Amino acid sequence: MLNDAKNLQAVYIVCGYTDLRKGIDSLSNIISQTYGMDPFQSGTLFMFCGRKTDRIKALIWEGDGFLLCYKRLEQKASKFQWPRNQEEVCKLTSQQFRWLMEGLTIQPKKCIQKVDHPRLV
Template sequence: MLQLTPQMRIYLAVQPVDFRCGIDGLARICRQTLDADPFSGVLFVFRNRRGTALKILIYDGQGFWLCMKRFSKGKLNWWPAHTDTVCHLTVSKLHILLWNGNPESVVIPADFRQVA
């Protein structure tokens, strides 16, 4: 079972990937292109070239999880236009992205507020 917590690190691969890649291919992209360790527990998000689907790769300490979402209608409404190879997301923004929303246009309150 996967659980998304506010403390999770989420890396979005900016460049689209070949969705014929499975766990081993995406883990190789993590190491070679994103310069990240696929065994680190980071949640990696990838998109296909047409922007109609997402894949998520994560290692839970015992093995890899590979999840895929293909949108029923249309394409992704938002994807970062960074020149970097990776973009960092919060869990709240990932939820918005998975519902095909634009995480940059939504104001999300901070996860922690001090009580006065």
């Protein structure tokens, strides 16, 4: 489920460290009270990462209740490239979400920039 975000309206990651012992109520309180967002937005996935960057939790409102997902990577060397700015929630594009789930950073250091109108030489 977490590797595919096609049917989601939005994906947000809560940057920094989150205590992954927290459950649905505590995570939804972080979303609403710390960041002033509505955790009851249908089709919106909120993702959290702990100090060990090999596991994440995700919370989504499905209209009749919350779905709490937990993912742990099995290979010891595998890590999510999670942004660590504590005061931030980032909205991800579908490309950034795919990169994150593949173990890549959501902000590549170097990428090819698109050009609106190429100039002819």
